[in-house]
Amino acid sequence: MMNVELLFAETPVFETERLILRQLDLSDLDAYFEFASDPVVSLHTLWDRHETIVDTESYLQSVVDKHKARQAFRWGIIYKPDQKLIGRTGFISWDLRHSHAEIGFAIGSEYWNKGIITEATEEIIRYGFEHLGLNRIEGRCNYNNTGSARVMEKLGMKLEGILRDQLKIKGTFMNQKLYSILKCDYETDDNEAPFSLLEADQRTYSTYFATYRKNIWFRPSWLFVHNMMLEACNCYWVIQNNQRIAGISIEDNTIGSLFIIPPCDTLSVDLVSFLRDYVLEISTDKNRVEAYNVLHEHMGAFKSVGFDLVSTRKCMIRPTEKISISALNEFISVRPEPEHLSKMVLLMEEAYRGGMEEEDLDTYRRDLTYYFEHNKQEHLVDASTVLIHRETNEIIGLCLVSLWEEIPLIYEIAVTPTYCNQGIGRHMLCKAIHHLESVYEVIRLFVTSGNKAEYLYSSVGFLSGEETSHLVYQGKEK
Incomplete structure (x- = not known):
């Protein structure tokens, strides 16, 4: 008593x-x-x-x-x-x-x-x-x-x-x-032994990352992931009882790409709390922590210590192959060119307005400028599409193909709302799948969870990878 x-x-x-x-x-x-x-x-x-x-x-x-x-x-x-x-x-x-x-x-x-x-x-x-x-x-x-x-x-x-x-x-x-x-x-x-952080040797960290971090983005191989991580920085081991139990990237107000090292098999709330408090202590903003690429099985631990969900996305992948492409007689299909950029910006503004992919005009312009500067390979341009209405000469659809980590990626796809649900998105995706068959074996894309376009991608044969999420902690100790 x-x-x-x-x-x-x-x-x-x-x-x-x-x-x-x-x-x-x-x-x-x-x-x-x-x-x-x-x-x-x-x-x-x-x-x-x-x-x-x-x-x-x-x-x-x-x-x-x-x-x-x-x-x-x-x-x-x-x-x-x-x-x-x-x-x-x-x-x-x-x-x-x-x-x-x-x-x-x-x-x-x-x-x-x-x-x-x-x-x-x-x-x-x-x-x-x-x-x-x-x-x-x-x-x-x-x-x-x-x-x-x-x-x-x-x-x-x-x-x-x-x-x-x-x-x-x-x-x-x-x-x-x-x-x-x-x-x-x-x-x-x-x-209980406390947690601590130790700056990692990048070669060893790359080996562990390639082995223990899930390949949810369908990267080409273990060796590719290993070599990619050799260029990374700000990587740390989480230590407990003189053993590595996890790896993580840490920057100002940011943590990312956490992975657990066996025999440890679960992410504890105490560990997430430790990481959150450490980042708050070393960062310029003492009330905010962004967590990127959080795996689905780790979400509960992050939410338990005050992190809120911002967005969730996943990578999807499909083999390239020769497939039939439906005809669209009302429209002319052309290669994307820099002179289309201004009209493409307006199309994206209209297509994404009010949706989860909405950004401002400057962001659309910056993304398209980057695309044209970095994707000049003929096979990528040929697989991409700008659809123009024969009578009005307006751009009503676009599908841009880029190269990311040695594999083609749907960089951007958008259709004017007036012409949605008329098979235009399917037409442009099938063209990309068809045209790339002789050069690449697969093609990828990213989709935000909840985006209605995910149904289209699945119906065209894209396989979903596991989800990763962006979360944010924001609060003050009282």
């Missing part, structure tokens, strides 16, 4: 390198109002902003009353460099019979991203397990409160699930994330 009598007999004060934690009381009125009245602090909290100092006085009186009734215990956080109260942490409720308690915390926004709440609440968790006899400590936060979620993850707490519409907060029913840590987790975490 939880030994709550010890807590009130000792009224413990804790001191860390930067902080003093002591009982919160009415003498903290002015300092507490200073951060509790900040609308930024209360944006994603379970409580409303303190509009007047009377609100703060009422709150602190409730803290004192719950303390007297032995229902809760909150510590004020004193930041030693400024000698002022800047936040609070503590047990906001408990169940004596079942030896569990709930933590809650808040801190002034100017002290976010300094690890202060984590440093303070670590002391509370330690005291709860080592002195009060707690078996379980839990915490909740709004589903969109990435800062508080990140703190609980750094404290070793595990996400148990989502409590749907659990609380009505500021007039709206809100989902709550429920985190917890058990005494056995706490004791295990104390003994």
Whole structure:
């Protein structure tokens, strides 16, 4: 059973390198109002902003009353460099019979991203397990409160699930994330070997990457992937217990192409949390991490530590062969030429408007300029198509073929919406498949998941590879 009598007999004060934690009381009125009245602090909290100092006085009186009734215990956080109260942490409720308690915390926004709440609440968790006899400590936060979620993850707490519409907060029913840590987790975490990063020798890294990273983009061979990775940079090993357990590329605010090394066979939430926190620490933007080329089986671990999905795509592949090409009598098929560029830009703007591939005109122009500068081989140009309407002379479709990693790639395909579902896309794809048969064995393309064109590609015989995703973490520690 939880030994709550010890807590009130000792009224413990804790001191860390930067902080003093002591009982919160009415003498903290002015300092507490200073951060509790900040609308930024209360944006994603379970409580409303303190509009007047009377609100703060009422709150602190409730803290004192719950303390007297032995229902809760909150510590004020004193930041030693400024000698002022800047936040609070503590047990906001408990169940004596079942030896569990709930933590809650808040801190002034100017002290976010300094690890202060984590440093303070670590002391509370330690005291709860080592002195009060707690078996379980839990915490909740709004589903969109990435800062508080990140703190609980750094404290070793595990996400148990989502409590749907659990609380009505500021007039709206809100989902709550429920985190917890058990005494056995706490004791295990104390003994668990930490992760570390080691800059990789590129030749060895290339060998491991070619072996353990799935070839989901249908690259030509193991040797091709190995030689390609010799040119890569910013590659690191993830080390635990003096063993390589994973490889990853890391740059400013970016991680990518993670792979796991046997005998390790799963990606843990703790490892993703470690990578996220490391990148935040070394990067210019302390609140954002982009994760690229995340494999489908790794998505759950990334989402558990606050990453959100941006987009998912896959590579598709098909053999080239001599196939029949349907006639399109209304249109003239010509080779793409640089003089078509302006009209091609307008076609892409119209074709992609409102869809998942939509970009601005400058992006379309830049992509097409790059295509013409880097794809001048006759067989690629001959396999490409610009379709022009015989009567209006307008460009109504385009299909551009490039060479990527020694294999042809559908660089761009677009059809004016007016002429969709008339077999034009199929016609252009079949022409590319047919014309390349004598030079290349296969052709590839990329498609964003959810794009309706994926049905067309499958119906023409393209095989889907596995999905990879782009995710982003964005949040502030509170």
